[in-house]
Amino acid sequence: MKVEPKVYIVGAGPGDPDLITVKGLRILQExxxxxxxxxxxSEELIARAKPTAEVHKSAGMDLEQMVELMIERTQEGKSVARVHTGDPAVYGAILEQMSLLKKANVSFEIIPGVSSVFAAAAALQAELTVPELTQTLILTRASGRTPVPEREELQSLASHHSTIALYLSATLTKKVMRELIDAGWSPDTPVAVVQRASWPDQLIVRTTVGQLDEAMKENGIRSHAMILAGWALDPTLIDKDEHRSKLYDKSFTHRFRKGVPAHE
Known part of the structure; x- marks a missing residue:
C-alpha cells in the first residue's frame, strides 16, 4: 500500500519501539x-523515520499549531505521520484533531496500536478476563482535574466487581482506594501497578486496594502508571486449575472439535 498525501494517526504502542504494528512502522518509515x-x-522509534523526513515534537505545541502544520503539509502533497503513544482511541485526544482536519477537507486514517493496559498485563503475565471469576474489563480513569461523567464515577463502575484498568490516575490513589472500598471491594483485593510499561525502566508494584496509596508513595510513582485492580490480578491464580477455560477442555464440543464425554 502506498503512503498517500494525507494524515496518518499512528498508535506507536506503550514504549517499546518494537511494539508498533508492522503497518504503523511502514507509514512512519515512509x-x-x-x-x-x-x-x-520512544526516540528510538522516531529514529526509524526516513532521513529526509521533517520531524516535529508536539509536546510544546497547542492543538491549532499541530493541526495547522498537518493541513499545510498535506496541501503541499506530503504524507504526515501523527504519532501517538499507545492506541489513539484511548485517551488519545484525537477527536478534536480529526474534527479540524475534516473541516479543512484533509483526509486522515487511524492506525491502531498496543495500549499500555495490554503491555502492563503482559508484564504482569496476567489474564484480565478469567473464566468464572471475571469476564469484564473496564477501562477508565479517576475523576480529577479532568472530570468524568457522574454516571461513570469509579464507585459506580466498581460495583460490577470486574477487573478495572485505571489510566491517568497515579496522583489520585487515595480517591481510588476510597471509591473501590465504598463500592464493596475488600481491602485485600489485589492491585498491580506498572509504571512505564514496556520501557527499559519499567517498574512493577504489587499491592492491594487497602495499601495502594502507601505503595505508590514508597515507590515514588506519580505518573506514567497503569493501575490494574481486581481478583484477576491475584498472582496465585497461575497455580490453580478451577478457572480453566472451556475452550480447550477435551469434553467441550465446539465448531472445530467434538468433545470426549467425561468418564463417570
Missing part, C-alpha cells in the same frame, strides 16, 4: 512529515 508526542513516544 512519511514525509512526522509529528510525535515526544514526552511519551
Amino acid at each position: 512519511a514525509d512529515v512526522v509529528l510525535y508526542t515526544d514526552s511519551l513516544v
Whole structure:
C-alpha cells in the first residue's frame, strides 16, 4: 500500500519501539512529515523515520499549531505521520484533531496500536478476563482535574466487581482506594501497578486496594502508571486449575472439535 498525501494517526504502542504494528512502522518509515508526542513516544522509534523526513515534537505545541502544520503539509502533497503513544482511541485526544482536519477537507486514517493496559498485563503475565471469576474489563480513569461523567464515577463502575484498568490516575490513589472500598471491594483485593510499561525502566508494584496509596508513595510513582485492580490480578491464580477455560477442555464440543464425554 502506498503512503498517500494525507494524515496518518499512528498508535506507536506503550514504549517499546518494537511494539508498533508492522503497518504503523511502514507509514512512519515512509512519511514525509512526522509529528510525535515526544514526552511519551520512544526516540528510538522516531529514529526509524526516513532521513529526509521533517520531524516535529508536539509536546510544546497547542492543538491549532499541530493541526495547522498537518493541513499545510498535506496541501503541499506530503504524507504526515501523527504519532501517538499507545492506541489513539484511548485517551488519545484525537477527536478534536480529526474534527479540524475534516473541516479543512484533509483526509486522515487511524492506525491502531498496543495500549499500555495490554503491555502492563503482559508484564504482569496476567489474564484480565478469567473464566468464572471475571469476564469484564473496564477501562477508565479517576475523576480529577479532568472530570468524568457522574454516571461513570469509579464507585459506580466498581460495583460490577470486574477487573478495572485505571489510566491517568497515579496522583489520585487515595480517591481510588476510597471509591473501590465504598463500592464493596475488600481491602485485600489485589492491585498491580506498572509504571512505564514496556520501557527499559519499567517498574512493577504489587499491592492491594487497602495499601495502594502507601505503595505508590514508597515507590515514588506519580505518573506514567497503569493501575490494574481486581481478583484477576491475584498472582496465585497461575497455580490453580478451577478457572480453566472451556475452550480447550477435551469434553467441550465446539465448531472445530467434538468433545470426549467425561468418564463417570
